Amino acid sequence: MTGHRAGLHTEMERCGAWPAGSPWLREAFAALPRDGFAPDRLWRWDGRSYVSLDRAVDPDGWADELYSGVHSPAVTQLTGGRPSSSLSAPSVVADMLDSLRVEPGHRVWDVGTGQGWTAALSAWRAGPGRVVTTEVDEHLAAFARARLADAGLDVEAAAGDGTGGGVPGGGPVDRLHAAYAVETVPWSWVAAVRPGGRIVYPWGRLGHVALTVADDGASAWGWVQGLAQFMGDRHAPAQAGTGSAAYAAVRGDAEPETRRTVDRDLAPLEDWHLRFALRVAVPDAVLLTARDADGINAWVHDGHRSWATLVARGDGEPPLLSQGGPRRIGDELLAAWSQWEDLGRPDLYDYGVTITPDSQWAWQGDPDTGPRWPIGSPHPAAR
Template sequence: MTAAADAQLQLIDRLEASGALTPDWRQAFLDVGRHLFLPDVFWASTGGGYERCDRAESPDRWMELAYSDVAIVTQWDGGADDGQREPTSSVSMPTMVASMLRDLDVRDGHRVWEGGTGPGWNAALLAYRQGAHNVVTVELDPAVAAQAAANFRALEAAPTAVVGDAADGYPPSAPYDRGILTCSVREVPAAVIGQIRLQGVLVLPFAPLFGGGAVARLTVSGTTAEGPFTGSSAFMRMRQQRYQAPPVDDYLPGDWPGDAAQEHTTLSPLDVVDDWLAAFVVGLALPDLYYRRSDGDGMTTLWLFDTAVTSWATVDFVDGASRFEVRQSGPRRVWSEVEDVVRWWEKEGRPGFERFGLTVDGGEHRAWLDEPANPLPSARG
């Protein structure tokens, strides 16, 4: 057995033992080696940042990382350089790939659409599982799509690969029994929902503007898609949905604090934004809020804004403090809204990702706890 095959088998066994990989997917993971979709130079997310690995310099480490349960970045900044400012293409961590394919629940003969080809590993797994003629994958970036096409040429079963906007789906091959996105969205594209068959399934990473993220498993009924979140996720956002925030001066003409009076809170702002689940809950309840932060020596200032550019707040975290200074301005008290959502979540027992769900109906997004009839606080008014 080669070193690659041995590393691949060990990874598959670990994925099966964890429950992420179901038995019906094992053969596809054996047939489609992850290392075949990785460039000679990549950056592995190893916890403390991104580790650059060059196959020519460190072939053993390169193969070790290829079959480690980590995400691997294959392009930075749209391919402009490797300045490592923002990842724009990657191969997802194997646990996430396996668990999302599990959630997809494909059956023999199902036609599958994928949005976000990337280097192509996920699409290739689908092609081997479903048959190449049943899989369509769409990639926006021509350079990334070209590399995926080159990767597919080495396979016995290659999906139909299209250069285009995943937000548009791919009408020529619709309808599909299943759909999967490999980039996160804060708004589920209506065109994609419209191309999934009645009672078909759409699996996607959903990431509110405020922060956090989770995989949603939505069942489609006409123009409506509804279903639970199945677990935490962290994906690059769909490029068309990356928010370009206006300058702070649009909210605060003149010097801080403007007309904002001093208040105090006992809720640490870092307990909100540094907790992936807490930030996700706030983002679900308050989808039009976002934040920036500035970190200093022993102090962090959190700036909160609404997308309508009407209201803002600041909260100052100081090491060792139990009360934190707040300033709020505008018709909304945006920090008070955040605090209300967090207190509600705590009162409910801090429910996890799997107890939340999402309904998308005609472009409107409604988040809920346990069932659609139990909307989150902001939806109750």
């Protein structure tokens, strides 16, 4: 295991994944290695289904999966044949904890304990008795509690609903870290953080955000920090699937209701800054892309009944847009793409989120004067 740990640290260095502003993370990762919080069974996708890797049966395969890459999570639990818990990718863990800006003495609420690794890292920084963590799955909460104790850490690990419940032990915290994705932030999270405190959370299907609570506690706002894909809140409506099977399920055997050419090169759809802008403007649109001999092709669906394809045709022919369902989701995506170009092709770090008790919205460039999009419904930006 020593070699796998050393390899992770070297690869984090090579990729520039160690945050320059939080040098403590190197020490914390070394003191609290990933394998100390992994269960003895992991799950690997073999292209058709998830297969188990048992530490006792195949220790090398288990370790290879756990340390498969700095950007790779390790699936630790399946429910109904689908992942329901994981150890997050090391690079994302480091990035989010850097964004959280934990200091010694801070009180931290870690929401979504999982196996307890992020709570452990926060406790290494904040100090004994300064971190509380909440996990809705009682089995996972018990597992994390044992691993945290084995590591000699004084962390309160409680079973409970972090989305709808309050901080274990009550009182405000300085920092809140969420380890599962939410599209809208529960106001209870903002209310739990003292003015000037920070909330770092995965935002829906793509991206993670760091909010600062206003001095009067009546709002919170902050910037997108990076890309991340996390499992969602178990009590929220299920997000639309992101694979080809989900697109096929939405389309079924339906023929296109409209078909037309579009005067666009589809290659920019591989640009993650554009893809993030599309995620902001049309949040329920699931976009898949693949390249063939003619160029980039795209498949879009909303998880319900609407779908579109953008097919490259080569030989100088313009791409073909085909659509079906009650909405023209392909046209919505193209309109959002044009708006992104009109805004000067901003990168994902130029977007942010504002939260109030009554509403939530994303914005670009400036929280007060920039274009904004209401969170929770796919409407064009208000100017």
